[in-house]
Amino acid sequence: MEKNLDKRFGFLVADVGRLSGKRFDELSRASLDLTRAQYRVIAYLAYHGEMNQAGLADLMEVAPISAGRLLDRMEEGGWIARRPNPQDRRERMVGITDKAGQALDAARQVGDLVTGVALGGFTEAEAEQFMGFLQRARANLSKPLPE
Structure with missing residues (x-):
């Protein structure tokens, strides 16, 4: 069992997520109207x-x-709209508004800046391969556990 946290998948993924979120907050303060949770x-x-x-x-x-x-x-704030679920009156369905769609475009621009910082020094091929690895890991973790 690997004890060095810098070689542990879960630690690295969580820490990259934390640092990425922190950088997103730093870069978005002046340009975005919503919190990271709202985005x-x-x-x-x-x-x-x-x-x-x-x-x-x-x-x-x-x-x-x-x-x-x-x-x-x-x-x-007009960012989302809620409506009753026609199949189950106890539930409320949530969807984004046009205003939120426009805000998401601005957040994507900040996200692109964060990605540029995170992948600084990677070649284009390395960055694509890395994203592919993350997508495969996500797909693997989305599967049910074997019985």
Whole structure:
């Protein structure tokens, strides 16, 4: 078992995520109107499409009550829209607005800057290969565990 944290997959992935988020915050303070958590909501909804609040909370790894408060603020600001689920009246479906789509474009620009910093010194081929490795790792972790 590897004890050096710099060679542990989970530690490296978590630490790169932490540092990437920190750099995103630094670069976005002057240009973006939303918090990183709010941008995560918009990004998840843009990627996965409209979904119920519980599913969104699960993706964000937060309690449903915390997600509800965040979504309340975002709905008040016109970033998201909630509507009843026609198949289950107990659920509320969440989707992004046009305003959020425009904000996501600005956040992507900041994300591109962060990516440029993170992948500084990589060749284009290395960067593509690295992204491919991450996509494969994500796909592997998305599969059910063998019985």
